Structure formats: structure tokens, C-alpha cells
Amino acid sequence: MTSQAMTISSVKIHLIEGLDNCVAMVSIVLNGLLRINGIRILRLQTGFKVAFPRDPVRGSGDYVLIAHPIEKSFAEHFDQTLVTEYLKLIDDQEAISLREDIKEVKILRDKARTEGRELLADSLGEVAERLESQTEIYLGD
Amino acid sequence: MPAKKTTQKETTSLPATLSLSNIQVFPLKEPAGKIRAFARLVIADQLQLTGMRVVDGSNGLFVAFPNDPAYKGDDYRSLFYPVTRELRDAIEVAVISKYNLAIQGED
Numbered sequence: 001m002t003s004q005a006m007t008i009s010s011v012k013i014h015l016i017e018g019l020d021n022c023v024a025m026v027s028i029v030l031n032g033l034l035r036i037n038g039i040r041i042l043r044l045q046t047g048f049k050v051a052f053p054r055d056p057v058r059g060s061g062d063y064v065l066i067a068h069p070i071e072k073s074f075a076e077h078f079d080q081t082l083v084t085e086y087l088k089l090i091d092d093q094e095a096i097s098l099r100e101d102i103k104e105v106k107i108l109r110d111k112a113r114t115e116g117r118e119l120l121a122d123s124l125g126e127v128a129e130r131l132e133s134q135t136e137i138y139l140g141d
Numbered sequence: 142m143p144a145k146k147t148t149q150k151e152t153t154s155l156p157a158t159l160s161l162s163n164i165q166v167f168p169l170k171e172p173a174g175k176i177r178a179f180a181r182l183v184i185a186d187q188l189q190l191t192g193m194r195v196v197d198g199s200n201g202l203f204v205a206f207p208n209d210p211a212y213k214g215d216d217y218r219s220l221f222y223p224v225t226r227e228l229r230d231a232i233e234v235a236v237i238s239k240y241n242l243a244i245q246g247e248d
């Protein structure tokens with residue numbers, strides 16, 4: 001059986017901050033039949049890595065993996081799919097925050113113009129344009 | 142030794158992409174509470190699932206899925222669980238029949 005036989009759907013990503021290397025918690029459904037929670041996306045020096053749910057072994061500092069792929073090809077497919085979804089979400093969030101910034105700058109520009117401060121209004125207009133060109137990179141607008 | 146309760150369920154057919162294999166059951170020699178055994182299996186020849194428990198409930202044996210230790214809610218959340226009745230029944234039938242075989246072998 002190849003890794004293509006397992007489809008990953010209903011990917012829910014919860015972004016987290018301040019928890020070691022863990023940048024997100026992920027929940028997925030496999031082949032529409034099995035929900036898996038507690039998957040972590042780690043940001044390491046070598047790049048992003050997907051860590052499978054684990055359970056602490058009582059009395060020792062060790063952990064045992066609760067659900068993990070057997071074949072390397074499936075593990076790679078799994079990693080690739082989840083990291084791609086995570087990066088897509090991050091890009092979307094950055095684009096949203098950029099759009100909010102543009103909106104604010106445009107408000108300030110209009111305010112400056114109504115107050116007759118043309119030089120400031122022009123500078124703010126340039127900033128808004130520059131931010132908009134960055135949005136095109138993110139969203140292809 | 143009290144008579145073991147067994148669940149009477151018919152084996153359900155699973156999609157070929159989610160076959161169950163390598164089912165292993167580890168009965169507890171001295172059962173703790175209602176837990177009778179731990180189990181693990183491989184799903185679709187791709188994914189190893191461990192930490193399942195065979196529990197002796199008031200309606201007979203059932204399979205409990207591992208809880209998420211990191212979950213901070215008031216209730217519990219399983220680390221994995223079947224979304225469909227079909228898969229849940231298939232796992233339950235496979236694990237409990239293996240458990241029954243294991244304890245028969247011990248007797």
C-alpha cells in the first residue's frame with residue numbers, strides 16, 4: 001500500500017507561542033474515518049518537523065508515541081502536508097495583518113489630507129502603496 | 142475467577158484503505174480498576190496506534206482510546222478516535238476477540 005492510499009483531511013491548526021520549539025498543535029482526520037489530535041509542529045534549526053502524539057511513561061522522563069507512521073514515505077507525506085498547511089495559515093495571517101496596516105495608513109493619509117498636511121499625506125500614500133505591493137506577494141492580488 | 146463478559150458484535154467490513162493488522166493485546170496479570178488489557182494495532186499498514194485499553198464496563202468489555210495529557214479542558218479528549226461507527230466497531234471486535242483469545246490461552 002502506498003502513502004497515497006491515506007488521505008489527510010479536516011486539518012485544524014492551532015497556533016501557539018512560548019512553548020519551546022512547538023509552534024502549532026494540529027488535529028487531522030485520516031481517510032475520513034480516524035481523528036488524530038495532539039500532533040505538534042516544531043520549528044527546529046533544520047526546519048519544521050511534525051511530531052506525533054505521545055504519552056509520558058510514569059516514573060521516567062520518557063515518552064511513548066501513541067500514533068505514528070510505520071513507513072518513511074508516509075511519514076514524509078504526512079510532514080509535507082501538515083507543514084504546507086501550517087505555512088499557508090501563517091501567510092494568510094500575515095496578509096490579514098498587512099491589510100489592517102494598509103487600512104490604518106490610508107485613514108491617516110486621508111486625515112492628513114483633510115488637515116491640509118499634503119507632504120505627510122503624500123508620504124503616507126507612498127507607504128500604503130509599498131505595503132500593497134507586499135500584499136501582492138502574499139496573496140497574488 | 143468471574144465469568145468474563147464479552148461484547149456481541151458482528152464484524153463489520155472496513156474500506157480496504159483502513160484495514161487493521163498486527164493487533165496485539167497485553168492482558169494485565171493484576172487488573173487495575175476496570176482496565177483489563179492494553180492493546181495496539183496497525184491501521185492501513187501505515188499507522189501504528191498504541192495505548193488503547195480494554196475496559197470492563199457495566200455493559201461489558203469495550204475499547205477506550207488514549208487521552209491527551211496535554212489537553213487543558215475540564216473534560217477529556219482522546220489523542221485519536223474513530224470518527225465512524227464502522228471503524229469503532231471494527232477496532233472493538235478485533236481487539237476484544239484478541240483479548241478473549243489471550244485470556245483463554247492463560248487459563
